Amino acid sequence: MEKSPLILILLGKSGSGKGTQVNLLKDKLGLDFLGTGALLRARKMVGDFSGNKIADVIDNGGIVPPPVVFKLWMDKFEEFKNKGDAFKGVILDGSPRKLREAWLMDDALGWFEWDKRVKIMLIDISDEEAINRIAKRKICPKCGNIVVIAGSNDSDVCSNCGEKLIIRPEDTIEGTQKRLEWFREEVAETVEHYESMGRLIKINGEQSVEGVFNDIMKEIEKDDNN
Numbered sequence: 279m280e281k282s283p284l285i286l287i288l289l290g291k292s293g294s295g296k297g298t299q300v301n302l303l304k305d306k307l308g309l310d311f312l313g314t315g316a317l318l319r320a321r322k323m324v325g326d327f328s329g330n331k332i333a334d335v336i337d338n339g340g341i342v343p344p345p346v347v348f349k350l351w352m353d354k355f356e357e358f359k360n361k362g363d364a365f366k367g368v369i370l371d372g373s374p375r376k377l378r379e380a381w382l383m384d385d386a387l388g389w390f391e392w393d394k395r396v397k398i399m400l401i402d403i404s405d406e407e408a409i410n411r412i413a414k415r416k417i418c419p420k421c422g423n424i425v426v427i428a429g430s431n432d433s434d435v436c437s438n439c440g441e442k443l444i445i446r447p448e449d450t451i452e453g454t455q456k457r458l459e460w461f462r463e464e465v466a467e468t469v470e471h472y473e474s475m476g477r478l479i480k481i482n483g484e485q486s487v488e489g490v491f492n493d494i495m496k497e498i499e500k501d502d503n504n
């Protein structure tokens with residue numbers, strides 16, 4: 279039997295290592311990627327009314343309302359659908375956020391007949407762990423490689439490209455607390471919603487990158503084997 283495309287919704291706080299897992303999973307499973315942030319950034323480059331307004335909202339730290347986001351998802355999903363059997367599935371990075379987006383996501387997945395194999399996972403870490411990790415984090419300004427500095431002897435050049443690693447200006451304790459607050463306000467109710475429906479898979483995020491990856495893979499393979 280032809281397998282239904284895998285829809286993997288990955289949620290997690292800043293510092294949960296979500297971005298790293300997205301990249302690993304994409305490569306391993308040959309999945310497409312949908313990041314609402316990237317879609318909005320691309321959409322704002324179109325200098326029409328909505329493009330300009332999206333730019334305005336984002337630049338002022340606001341939230342683009344669900345119908346606007348939904349339209350972007352639907353267009354992207356249509357592209358995926360047009361790939362036919364070549365479409366193996368998609369990772370949704372950090373969406374849906376607000377509860378209304380969660381409802382709309384269910385509608386969208388239902389519309390495209392992708393509601394058979396939806397996995398919603400939270401890479402779970404405590405606020406303390408998030409702050410602790412981000413305080414030790416350095417990033418390569420050239421290739422985006424993220425490195426957690428474990429000891430003072432660790433190299434401060436990028437292992438990928440040799441560029442000198444930097445601390446991002448927003449990676450302060452204050453900046454991190456702001457992002458954690460944002461998660462509580464914008465995402466927590468969606469996490470609770472999925473949890474109350476018995477649809478949330480919690481992944482222990484307080485372990486190695488390989489450990490998190492293996493746990494995610496186990497959850498993906500679960501229903502594929504029975």
Ligand SMILES: [Zn+2]
Pocket residue numbers: 418419420421422423436437438439440441
């Ligand atoms: Zn680099």
